Amino acid sequence: xxxxxxxxxxxxxxxxxxxxxxxxxxxxxxxxxxxxxxxxxxxxxxxxxxxxxxxxxxxxxxxxxxxxxxxxxxxxxxxxxxxxxxxxxxxxxxxxxxxxxxxxxxxxxxxxxxxxxxxxxxxxxxxxxxxxxxxxxxxxxxxxxxxxxxxxxxxxxxxxxxxxxxxxxxxxxxxxxxxxxxxxxxxxxxxxxxxxxxxxxxxxxxxxxxxxxxxxxxxxxxxxxxxxxxxxxxxxxxxxxxxxxxxxxxxxxxxxxxxxxxxxxxxxxxxxxxxxxxxxxxxxxxxxxxxxxxxxxxxxxxxxxxxxxxxxxxxxxxxxxxxxxxxxxxxxxxxxxxxxxxxxxxxxxxxxxxxxxxxxxxxxxxxxxxxxxxxxxxxxxxxxxxxx
Amino acid sequence: xxxxxxxxxxxxxxxxxxxxxxxxxxxxxxxxxxxxxxxxxxxxxxxxxxxxxxxxxxxxxxxxxxxxxxxxxxxxxxxxxxxxxxxxxxxxxxxxxxxxxxxxxxxxxxxxxxxxxxxxxxxxxxxxxxxxxxxxxxxxxxxxxxxxxxxxxxxxxxxxxxxxxxxxxxxxxxxxxxxxxxxxxxxxxxxxxxxxxxxxxxxxxxxxxxxxxxxxxxxxxxxxxxxxxxxxxxxxxxxxxxxxxxxxxxxxxxxxxxxxxxxxxxxxxxxxxxxxxxxxxxxxxxxxxxxxxxxxxxxxxxxxxxxxxxxxxxxxxxxxxxxxxxxxxxxxxxxxxxxxxxxxxxxxxxxxxxxxxxxxxxxxxxxxxxxxxxxxxxxxxxxxxxxxxxxxxxxxxxxxxxxxxxxxxxxxxxxxxxxxxxxxxxxxxxxxxxxxxxxxxxxxxxxxxxxxxxxxxxxxxxxxxxxxxxxxxxxxxxxxxx
Numbered sequence: 001x002x003x004x005x006x007x008x009x010x011x012x013x014x015x016x017x018x019x020x021x022x023x024x025x026x027x028x029x030x031x032x033x034x035x036x037x038x039x040x041x042x043x044x045x046x047x048x049x050x051x052x053x054x055x056x057x058x059x060x061x062x063x064x065x066x067x068x069x070x071x072x073x074x075x076x077x078x079x080x081x082x083x084x085x086x087x088x089x090x091x092x093x094x095x096x097x098x099x100x101x102x103x104x105x106x107x108x109x110x111x112x113x114x115x116x117x118x119x120x121x122x123x124x125x126x127x128x129x130x131x132x133x134x135x136x137x138x139x140x141x142x143x144x145x146x147x148x149x150x151x152x153x154x155x156x157x158x159x160x161x162x163x164x165x166x167x168x169x170x171x172x173x174x175x176x177x178x179x180x181x182x183x184x185x186x187x188x189x190x191x192x193x194x195x196x197x198x199x200x201x202x203x204x205x206x207x208x209x210x211x212x213x214x215x216x217x218x219x220x221x222x223x224x225x226x227x228x229x230x231x232x233x234x235x236x237x238x239x240x241x242x243x244x245x246x247x248x249x250x251x252x253x254x255x256x257x258x259x260x261x262x263x264x265x266x267x268x269x270x271x272x273x274x275x276x277x278x279x280x281x282x283x284x285x286x287x288x289x290x291x292x293x294x295x296x297x298x299x300x301x302x303x304x305x306x307x308x309x310x311x312x313x314x315x316x317x318x319x320x321x322x323x324x325x326x327x328x329x330x331x332x333x334x335x336x337x338x339x340x341x342x343x344x345x346x347x348x349x350x351x352x353x354x355x356x357x358x359x360x361x362x363x364x365x366x367x368x369x370x371x372x373x374x375x376x377x378x379x380x381x382x383x384x385x386x387x388x
Numbered sequence: 389x390x391x392x393x394x395x396x397x398x399x400x401x402x403x404x405x406x407x408x409x410x411x412x413x414x415x416x417x418x419x420x421x422x423x424x425x426x427x428x429x430x431x432x433x434x435x436x437x438x439x440x441x442x443x444x445x446x447x448x449x450x451x452x453x454x455x456x457x458x459x460x461x462x463x464x465x466x467x468x469x470x471x472x473x474x475x476x477x478x479x480x481x482x483x484x485x486x487x488x489x490x491x492x493x494x495x496x497x498x499x500x501x502x503x504x505x506x507x508x509x510x511x512x513x514x515x516x517x518x519x520x521x522x523x524x525x526x527x528x529x530x531x532x533x534x535x536x537x538x539x540x541x542x543x544x545x546x547x548x549x550x551x552x553x554x555x556x557x558x559x560x561x562x563x564x565x566x567x568x569x570x571x572x573x574x575x576x577x578x579x580x581x582x583x584x585x586x587x588x589x590x591x592x593x594x595x596x597x598x599x600x601x602x603x604x605x606x607x608x609x610x611x612x613x614x615x616x617x618x619x620x621x622x623x624x625x626x627x628x629x630x631x632x633x634x635x636x637x638x639x640x641x642x643x644x645x646x647x648x649x650x651x652x653x654x655x656x657x658x659x660x661x662x663x664x665x666x667x668x669x670x671x672x673x674x675x676x677x678x679x680x681x682x683x684x685x686x687x688x689x690x691x692x693x694x695x696x697x698x699x700x701x702x703x704x705x706x707x708x709x710x711x712x713x714x715x716x717x718x719x720x721x722x723x724x725x726x727x728x729x730x731x732x733x734x735x736x737x738x739x740x741x742x743x744x745x746x747x748x749x750x751x752x753x754x755x756x757x758x759x760x761x762x763x764x765x766x767x768x769x770x771x772x773x774x775x776x777x778x779x780x781x782x783x784x785x786x787x788x789x790x791x792x793x794x795x796x797x798x799x800x801x802x803x804x805x806x807x808x809x810x811x812x813x814x815x816x817x818x819x820x821x822x823x824x825x826x827x828x829x830x831x832x833x834x835x836x837x838x839x840x841x842x843x844x845x846x847x848x849x850x851x852x853x854x855x856x857x858x859x860x861x862x863x864x865x866x867x868x869x870x
Binding site for chain 1: 629637641642643648649650652653654702706714719721
């Protein structure tokens, strides 16, 4: 009955390390080091935090769909992964800070009265102090919840679930608040004059959507292998498909709301954000996202047939992940004002994706081996299997 | 969440069978003694009904005077061109949302517990939208020309401005009302047939029979019914999001600090569900006791509704937090002034009360013990209803009364007409709700029988759990919740 972990990840950690080095070299040698670095880092941080969101949410709602991807999400957002994210954040907060953030550079931001007005929040010490607090909170949540599920796998003590719910319910609330501040510090302040109150929610939902897609992809690829054999059935893929469908819709809903409100307001402090993204070829990326990030997965997942088979779900997940990569590009890169879309596609950004994906892989593959892929503390997935 | 449904324990308390379920719910309508003013429950009904009737009369008088005199009898002025009328409109529309959430979204999520509360929550939706619709209609000043809002071929060279969310509102609210009404009426048909078959009086037989549209319970009827119900469920689901999002656009697309903020759509939707559940609890708690329906609307239902209220309330408070933080982060003096004026300006009391009602008091619901205390839950629901009304007060006149130019500032003071019209719509809502309790089954009889079948007639609970998880793949994947 014990589920041996058979994801073939033995060589993934060294491979991840190698990718991280290759990515680092590409970034360092192509001239856009810090811009590419923050793009790659935000992509990885987003995935990790999206996964952490799933872990916390699961411990509040305890649904079957989230149970099926719990161990993958836990590994993606493990204390080790978060620690790697923290380590790779240190260069941003030190040597790269002035390069990346306009507000951190006293020369470039001199005489800017808007930045002066928000200097209490946007200054290097606040950025570093708050970020350390964000990481401490993320690592605390991840560590507490993961340790408890692993403990419960062993001792089958049902009070553990309740204890986790007691932490995770207020934890979810705190997570929303911390992510809001973190998204503002790390991402929104890349264009420091601009602000949008829905931005943190919007970026969080995109990350959760992509994290679910990655976990579902792993499940679907291994559907015929232990321990997922029999567990990944039409009902489960449908539930996961519906979650992807719902998060895709919420993403589109929030994106449209933000656009509509800013477009119709047409205020000088807000509209440059879209102005920048509506010309010099960037508008094509915008259209690709409207179609690719929303309509394609929307119609694909609307069809019951897609969700019934692991094989078709796999392709939808890959598509969503690719679109999310473009989405983060769209959110982050236009702010660097490199010029048009085609001038803005740089090798360094590809290197950043490779490097940070490698780093993510190191954390994920090391941690995913440490616990049974199908949790044994909650028998619902196994019951499916026993009666199949 | 969707998969959780298989683990719910019984949703019907007490010893029941098909017969007693039909009896217990059906007799509320069919048994005349329940409405006899000499009986205890009859007295309660008649008092509530008379309260509603009084409100309706007040409403008619005010509307009559308003149409004669014009909307100058309200407290609206410049700069506060929107006052009680729009506050009440948004408040009522919001209240309707719980009904749609329960009937549509919970249906798609296969949440069986919705079955005992959907009927009267849907009724609340319809009545709340009726109350809501009155306000913008009358605010046009010439309600007899309200049809100009629709794009129809005409010689007046009148065409609605489709870039205005006020026009979107017309479509959103009228669609919402139509779909909700159809959904509700369709869900009633099998029960109307039950009432037709059980009614003793001839008139009742004829009227229920007419409304049941020839329903005979055949497999074909059920098949069609299930299909139509799911389609309407699918149509209603986006409405939960779209209607209140569009209402929020009424404010957000403007340039006014306090209105123009991107978090408004999700924050309004959460607020609507929050207020809606508060109103469902406000009615459900006394009514289940009066008519002895505790076996159907169980403490478990109350518990779940409290949890939804708590969760949506926290989202709303997240919205308050965002407004506060980003007013600072914007670096804009106008945004900062707006938030300071909200908290410490002449209407600062309303912001403090709002935080007490929507943020502080609902936190009681974290305690499972308190969620089981009906008096506490009822009081919290009242606080939420008041808080959500205050929220719209804080957003609308408080943002309007002091905008960019101090020379154009002013105060907003509602008049007797504002208060009586608000009271009047509360009366109308009561009036319609208690008529509904009198003539239609407030809990879906056939769905409760279905639930009974699922819970008690399945061979054993355990095997049922497994059975739930072993529905044939084709059925689950291609079936109910697409």
